[in-house]
Amino acid sequence: MTTLPQHLIIKEIPQYLTTQISLSEETLQKVRANRAFLEKKIASGQTYYGINTGFGSLCNVRIEDDQLGQLQQNLVCSHATGFGDEVPQEIVKIMLLLKIMGLGQGFSGIHEETIQRLVFFYNHDILPVVYEQGSLGASGDLAPLAHLSLTLIGQGLVWYKGQKQQAIEVLNELGLTPLTLKAKEGLALLNGTQFMSSYAVHSMLESLKLQDWADMIAAMSLDAFDGKVEPFAHPVHRVRPHSGQISTAANIRKILEGSPMQQKIKTQVQDPYSFRCVPQVHGATKDTIAHIYTVFETEINSVTDNPIVFEEEDLIISGGNFHGQPLALNLDFMAIAMAELASISERRTYLLISGQRGLPAFLAQDPGLNSGFMIAQYSAAAIVSQSKQYCTPASVDSIVSSNGQEDHVSMGANAATKLKRVIDNVRRVLAVELMCAAQALDFRKPDSSSVLVEKTYADFRSEVRFYDTDRLLHDDMIKAEAFLKNKAISL
Known part of the structure; x- marks a missing residue:
């Protein structure tokens, strides 16, 4: 059991995903105090958006005190309007983690019981079925978070023990009663950027791994193509000292040393x-990702x-922190930066x-008798072209919603889901290059490359053998993709 920290570090998130978590007493005290303050303000008879009013353009409709709980239940059900593919379960688990983190800050007026139920779901891998489509990336990720929250009140679907089941059936099996949401709680659960943020975190973690693989595979290809290492010499990059460029050149020199x-x-x-400018191209992507990392x-x-809800200031303020613009712009930027790693890889x-x-x-x-990797390159080219299409920014778009109340939205959710597709595409294109680099190194024998390259080559060959005669190449491509997905390198 790991106590959730006050501040999450993206690179450390994988360690939380493989263990059970708990909330510190400090966190729980903040949650309790914040809820107590909220209940006091409600009892005073004042009007607060979404707490005792309708939502969106219905914000001027006052709701009676005895209907506040029903208001929240209605909110969750009416906003569960998702369409499309299911969100991958590993991303849903990140959504749970980030929603717990957000509510645990102690500014959302949530009940301790509600946040603890989220922790229970997280710890027992009860993963709500959430859909990709439905969020405008403003007013929070309403539809996706509604599907996440439905399960707390015994509605919707969850994945549990490898099966998709009705949430109420799982709750009954575990002896749990569906939550009855109180004032503000549905709004606290649905407002927030946790859908966009979870995709952002997942894509960031994958991109950091793929950056290293891109350098390793480029170095393998350089030797396999009989390329020159001189353009990677430090003086070249010292006089144009972008951090990513310098580190990429150093990586290539390290990989090919000896x-x-x-x-x-x-x-x-x-x-x-595509060989000589690896530091400049890979490096620009790394610098972009380093900036985006801090935003995420x-x-x-x-x-x-x-x-x-600010109890210390005696204020409840309706603002716009749910607006996904900081994420949307950077999700789009990240897609462009990562797509370039695939673009230059396909040229190699x-x-x-x-x-x-x-x-x-x-x-x-x-x-002639054998076509070799002719059509594997076709596939890489098609994937690169698709990624270019995905790189059309979502964040430049906006559609008025909620009868004009929500008149500018970020479209960050669309940016987030297409970024994941770009990341997956980058891995596939790099997998094709890795196959070709290994094959070319085979044709260079008995010449050998560096210790690091030969080790990577041997590891890969333990999964994908030499392509001696034409066989079902798709199978090798899937193995190569899995190799990059399941293995990490540290440069």
């Missing part, structure tokens, strides 16, 4: 940009529901199969 292939005389004056980490440690794949520098056409053992 490579016998680099000792061979090179006949070319220069290599194509700020967001997951923020209070993003509405209204916000194209060169590896081009029949240049002593390598056979399409890296086939017997070109």
Whole structure:
């Protein structure tokens, strides 16, 4: 059992996802005090948005005190309007974690029982069925969070022990009574950016891993293509000192250190940009991701529901912290930056199969009889093109909703879901390059590369064997994708 910290660090989130969590006494005291203050303010007869009024453009409709609980139940049910594919279960678990973090800040007026029920779901892997479509990325991720919250009141569906079941059936099995939401609680559960943020966290963690793989695979391809390491020398990058560029060049030098292939005389004056400009291209992506990382980490440690309850200031303020603009812009930016890793990777794949520098056409053992990696490059090219289409920004769009009350929205939810697709595409394109780099290294034998490259090559060959004659190449591609997904490297 791990006590949830006051501040989540993105890189440390995987360790929380594999263990049970608890809330500190300090956190629970803040939650209790905040709820007590809220109940006192409600009893005073004052009017507060969403607490004793309707929602959206119905904000001027006053709700009677004896109907406040029903108001919250109605809110959750009426806002559960999701469509499309189910959100992956690993992302739903992050949603639970981030919702617990947000409510645990002690500014949402939530009952202790409600936040503890979320913790129970998290600890027992009771994962609500949530759908990708339905959020405008403002007013909170209303539809996705409504589906998340439905299960607390015994409605909707959950994944539990590998089966999709009615939430009420799981609650009954575990001897739990569905929650009866009190004033403000439905609003606290539905308002917030946890849908966007969870996709952001998931994509960030994957991107950090793929950045390292992109460097490793590029270095393998460089040796396999008989490329030159001179453009990676530090003086070149010292005079254009972008952090990502410098670190990428250092990575390539480290990976290829001691490579016998680099000792061979090179006949070319220069290599194509997809090899020579790896530090500049990969590095620009890394600098972009480093900036976005800070935005995402700020967001997951923020209070993003509405209204916000400030007992110390004796205030309940209806504001706009649920608006996803900080996420939307950066989710779009991140998609563009990550897509470039695939774009340059596919160009290296194209060169590896081009029949240049002593390598056979399409890296086939017997070109003509065998097509080798000809169509694998087609697939990589198609995926790169698809990612370019996904990189059209969602954040430049806005559609008026709620009868004009919500007249500017971020579309950050759409940015978040398409970013995940871009990340998946990057992994697939890198997998194709890895296959081609390994195949080209086979054709260079008995020459060998560096210790680090040869180790990576051997690890990969334990999963995907040499492509000696044409076989069902799709199977190898799936194995290569899984290799990159399941293995991490540290450069």
